[in-house]
Amino acid sequence: MSAPLQTAATTDIAAATESADADLLARTASAVREAGTALRERFGEVVRYRSREELMDALAANDDAALDILRPRLTRLRPEAGWVAEELDGGALPPGEWWVVDPAEGNVNHLHGLPEWAVTATLVRENRPVLTAVHLPLTGQTYTALAGAGAHLDGRPLHVSPTADLGLGIVATSQARPDEDEAVVRRVGAAITAMLFDALVVRAAVPATLHLLDVAAGRVDAFWQFAGARADLLPGSLLVTEAGGRISDAQGRPWTPQSGSFLAAAPGVHAAAVATLSR
The missing domain is CATH 3.40.190.80 (D-Maltodextrin-Binding Protein; domain 2)
Known part of the structure; x- marks a missing residue:
């Protein structure tokens, strides 16, 4: 194959991948919104706990309420992708695709009746995040980003601060x-x-x-x-x-x-x- 044909083929493959990832991002955003609705229904009064064990049980109950929605939906979207089960894990992931999910980011705030919490899902490909959706259930806002295609808040482009001091x-x-x-x-x-x-x-x-x-x-x-x-x-x-x-x-x-x-x-x-x- 000549160089021009190789370039055209490469461009077509990249465009098809980006289009597929854009559709995948839209479906991921829908999943985190649904999970966020389940957590919003659990939000309100301060959850009291008297021991570390009771705290961990309360945190796990929130996680499970969101994961019961997120895990099957995201697995259907990308059945070959691995799943990071422990949200506090760090370090590199094995090769391939992985779902990195925090079903209740800011979980302790949720338990204390504070508004700073969210639901997140990120697809990592060969240790690089390629798409992410973050939903704030109390405001209804959804932040999304797709590698090479920008970051958005409910469809509006995001830009960092121009501050230079x-x-x-x-x-x-x-x-x-x-x-x-x-x-x-x-x-x-x-x-x-x-x-x-x-x-x-x-x-x-x-x-x-x-x-x-x-x-x-x-x-x-x-x-x-x-x-x-x-x-x-x-x-x-x-x-x-x-x-x-x-x-x-x-x-x-x-x-x-x-x-x-x-x-x-x-x-x-x-x-x-x-x-x-x-x-």
């Missing part, structure tokens, strides 16, 4: 898990202190995904986190990248799920955020 920026952070080791906790505290000197406002709350939605939408200028799991960083990383933002670790090196830190920022403040976090 970290001193005028709003930044945010989150804790990866409640049982972090002492070294990570101290690093988090030192970074927050440094950002309090260098940024205009520092926000600190869980979950990570909601901060990353704000970065993708240009409402927050940068987000960082030390450690972290695939499920709380992959959806936002794709949304921020497709909205024009930069993703790295806290030292400015390329980020992977094996990295010990994570930074998502508008291009104009990325270097300054790296400098602050590297002190």
Whole structure:
């Protein structure tokens, strides 16, 4: 086959893949919205617990309510894809396609009657997120991103902030898990202190995904986190990248799920955020 014919064939294959992924994204968004409806029906009064065991049972009940919808629907969409069962897992995935799902991102907020929670589903192909859908059941909003095709909020394109001065920026952070080791906790505290000197406002709350939605939408200028799991960083990383933002670790090196830190920022403040976090 001649070079022009090879190029045309390659282009046709890429176009067909993108079209198929766009349809898959629409169906994934429908699945997370349905799961979100189930969680919204469970939301309201504060769920009281007296022990860690009772807390874990309450968290699992929410997860199961969403997974009962998500798992069969997503499996039908992509039956050959693997399934990441543990939302706190990190590191690289085996080859192939995988569904990385957080059925109740911000689950502890849901239990406490706080509004910051979501349902997420991300398809990872050869360790790269190719599509993601994040649904906020209390507002009805759905954020989506498709690799190479942009990030959107209910169909409207998203763009990161044009801010070029970290001193005028709003930044945010989150804790990866409640049982972090002492070294990570101290690093988090030192970074927050440094950002309090260098940024205009520092926000600190869980979950990570909601901060990353704000970065993708240009409402927050940068987000960082030390450690972290695939499920709380992959959806936002794709949304921020497709909205024009930069993703790295806290030292400015390329980020992977094996990295010990994570930074998502508008291009104009990325270097300054790296400098602050590297002190």
